[in-house]
Amino acid sequence: MAMTIHVDIVSAEGAIHSGQAAMVYATAELGEVGIAPRHTAFISRLKPGDVRVENEHGEQEHFYVSGGMLEVQPHVVTVLADTAIRARDLDEAAALDAKRRAEEALAGHTAQFEYAKAQAELAEAIAQLRAIEKLRKMKG
Amino acid sequence: MAGAKEIRTKIASIKSTQKITGAMQMVAASKMRKAQDRMAASKPYSEKMLQVISHLARATPEYRHSFMAVERPHKRVGYIVVSSDRGLCGGLNSNLFRRLVADIKEKRAAGTEPAFCTIGSKALGFFKRFGGDVKAQVTNLGDKPHIEDLIGPVKVMLDAFEAKELDAIYVASNEFVNTMTQRPMIRQLVPIIGEEQAAMPYHWDYIYEPDARTVLDALLTRYIESLVYQAVVENGACEQASRMVAMKSASDNAGDLIGELQLVYNKARQAAITQEISEIVSGAAAV
Numbered sequence: 043m044a045m046t047i048h049v050d051i052v053s054a055e056g057a058i059h060s061g062q063a064a065m066v067y068a069t070a071e072l073g074e075v076g077i078a079p080r081h082t083a084f085i086s087r088l089k090p091g092d093v094r095v096e097n098e099h100g101e102q103e104h105f106y107v108s109g110g111m112l113e114v115q116p117h118v119v120t121v122l123a124d125t126a127i128r129a130r131d132l133d134e135a136a137a138l139d140a141k142r143r144a145e146e147a148l149a150g151h152t153a154q155f156e157y158a159k160a161q162a163e164l165a166e167a168i169a170q171l172r173a174i175e176k177l178r179k180m181k182g
Numbered sequence: 183m184a185g186a187k188e189i190r191t192k193i194a195s196i197k198s199t200q201k202i203t204g205a206m207q208m209v210a211a212s213k214m215r216k217a218q219d220r221m222a223a224s225k226p227y228s229e230k231m232l233q234v235i236s237h238l239a240r241a242t243p244e245y246r247h248s249f250m251a252v253e254r255p256h257k258r259v260g261y262i263v264v265s266s267d268r269g270l271c272g273g274l275n276s277n278l279f280r281r282l283v284a285d286i287k288e289k290r291a292a293g294t295e296p297a298f299c300t301i302g303s304k305a306l307g308f309f310k311r312f313g314g315d316v317k318a319q320v321t322n323l324g325d326k327p328h329i330e331d332l333i334g335p336v337k338v339m340l341d342a343f344e345a346k347e348l349d350a351i352y353v354a355s356n357e358f359v360n361t362m363t364q365r366p367m368i369r370q371l372v373p374i375i376g377e378e379q380a381a382m383p384y385h386w387d388y389i390y391e392p393d394a395r396t397v398l399d400a401l402l403t404r405y406i407e408s409l410v411y412q413a414v415v416e417n418g419a420c421e422q423a424s425r426m427v428a429m430k431s432a433s434d435n436a437g438d439l440i441g442e443l444q445l446v447y448n449k450a451r452q453a454a455i456t457q458e459i460s461e462i463v464s465g466a467a468a469v
Contacts, residue, residue, distance in 0.1 A: 052230060054329045054408045056223035072391050085234070086391035087400055111401060113234055113388075120230055122404070126330040136334030137341065140299075140318035147306055148316050155296060155314035160283050163311075167276040178431065181438060 044098045047079040051093065051105055053123040059095065059105060066119050067094040068112050077114050084114040093121055186454065189447040193440055200436035206270070207429035213325055214361070214422035220326070220415045221358065228408040235374075235405055238398050241387045245395055248344055249372050249402050256294045260317070260339050260348040261286075262371065263298055264355035264413050265305035266421040267322055272428035274356060274364060274421060275304045281366035282354045297348060299335050301414060317342065327414045329407060336407050343372055355413040356420035362427065364420040369413075371406060 046062040066077040069091035077084075093105045107123040114120075239250060263282060265275050286296050298314050300306045303321040318338040320331055342348045351372040356364045390397055 050226070050230070052227045054224055054227045054404075054411050055220070057226055070391055083386060083388045084391070085238075085388040085397055087397060111234075111397070111404070113230075120234075122227060122231060122234075124404070125328065126333065128333075133333055133337055136330075137318070137337040138334075140320055140334035140338055143321075144300070144316045144319040147319055148310055151310055152313040153315045155286065155309075156312045157283065157287060157290070160279070160308070160312040161287075164276055164280040164283060168273065168280060171273045171276075178435070 045079040046098060047077065047081070047117060047119055049095050049119045049121070051107075051121040051123055053110075053125045055125055058123060059103070061095070062097065063095045063119070064098050065096040067092070067096070068121065070112060075112070077119050080116045081114050082116070084112070086112050088112050088121070090127060186447060186450045189443055189450065193443050193447065196436050196440050196443070200433050200440070203429045203432040203436065207426055207433060210422045210426035210429060214419055214426060216325070217415065217419035217422050218358070221412070221419055224408065224412050224415055228405060228412060231401060231405045231408065235398070235401055238388075238394065238401070241394075245398070247398055247402055249340075249406070250374050253373055254349050256289070256292070256349045258295045258297060258348050259289060260297045260299065260342060260351040261368075262335070262339060262351065262353045262410060262413075263300050263305040264353065264417045265300070265302035265308070266417065267303045269304065270428060271421050271425040274424040275308075278354060278356055278366040279308055281368065285354075285368050297342070299339050301332070301335065302417075323414065325418065327411065327418065329411045332407060332410050332414065336410050340372070340403065340406065353410060353413050355417045358416050358419045358423065361423045364424055371409060374402075
């Protein structure tokens with residue numbers, strides 16, 4: 043039997059692929075890498091591109107990843123795939139956007155958290171819930 | 183017979199409400215199952231990452247990322263508050279906010295100021311009413327939240343942490359215990375609380391490309407994002423479970439109400455008939 047290596051491709055939103063392979067190709071940060079079974083431990087960032095998984099019969103499966111991490115241990119390859127395209131300036135834009143949305147939504151509100159008011163309203167809501175519960179019990 | 187007609191309309195209206203709550207219950211049940219699947223699907227990623235991170239942390243002891251740094255005294259802390267976008271889900275959000283408010287009170291007594299990042303429109307509405315330093319927000323994630331939507335808000339908080347504007351970041355969200363129980367929880371996100379691991383049996387290290395530091399930085403950010411994503415997905419499952427239970431009790435209550443009204447209606451009708459008969463009989467007797 044040919045030597046194989048276990049491949050897991052996972053993203054934050056779910057597993058994408060899991061299985062045995064004879065060879066794995068990926069676009070690492072410094073160039074394309076091919077991982078054969080018993081490769082030494084290796085870790086790298088991935089560039090957006092193809093991850094190819096070749097099984098014992100020479101058939102290849104293609105997976106597109108928009109970036110992520112590649113972790114290699116002698117018997118396991120793990121691709122931690124990003125589901126989004128990541129770049130420093132893109133992340134920055136997303137952060138600014140989140141800030142702007144908060145400012146827009148909360149325009150004119152005070153920065154001081156009004157603890158007493160919040161607690162009063164919550165106490166009322168909880169009391170209402172409890173009253174409903176009690177009513178239900180009395181009826182049931 | 184004026185009363186009887188009114189009661190009849192009321193029964194009809196309650197019946198249609200019951201139909202709506204019944205439908206909502208069934209929709210919530212099916213969405214809950216999907217949300218639970220999503221919860222399970224997000225686990226392998228962060229588990230794998232934690233494994234790699236803890237290895238890296240041990241393999242390169244000379245470099246400690248600020249997210250893993252030792253705790254500094256808490257002057258300002260950040261909360262990422264995960265809530266639902268819609269209401270009608272029982273006490274889910276108010277229980278979470280109550281837990282949060284208690285925590286803020288405790289922190290404030292110790293001289294710590296809070297800052298917030300809200301996820302979901304209920305949390306945003308809450309801070310709109312009560313004020314609070316909201317640094318970032320995101321709403322309308324829908325039933326299938328995507329990690330892209332969370333990158334921005336999480337980065338705002340992490341940047342604040344790195345700039346030493348925040349000394350710790352917590353995530354406030356509901357924990358899915360089972361369909362009937364959801365527990366509001368506040369967990370520390372940053373600094374990462376490292377679990378003590380058994381010593382390595384023999385020393386080995388990765389080949390890093392380009393270098394350990396870059397790799398570790400990229401990993402840590404993604405790890406934290408995935409934790410927040412998990413909290414959001416879990417909260418989604420909680421929302422659906424809680425809505426299911428709330429809608430079930432609403433349907434039951436509507437059923438009870440219809441039963442009672444039906445009795446009142448029958449009595450009113452009977453009374454009207456009896457009255458008519460007695461009028462006829464007395465009329466006949468008078469002739």
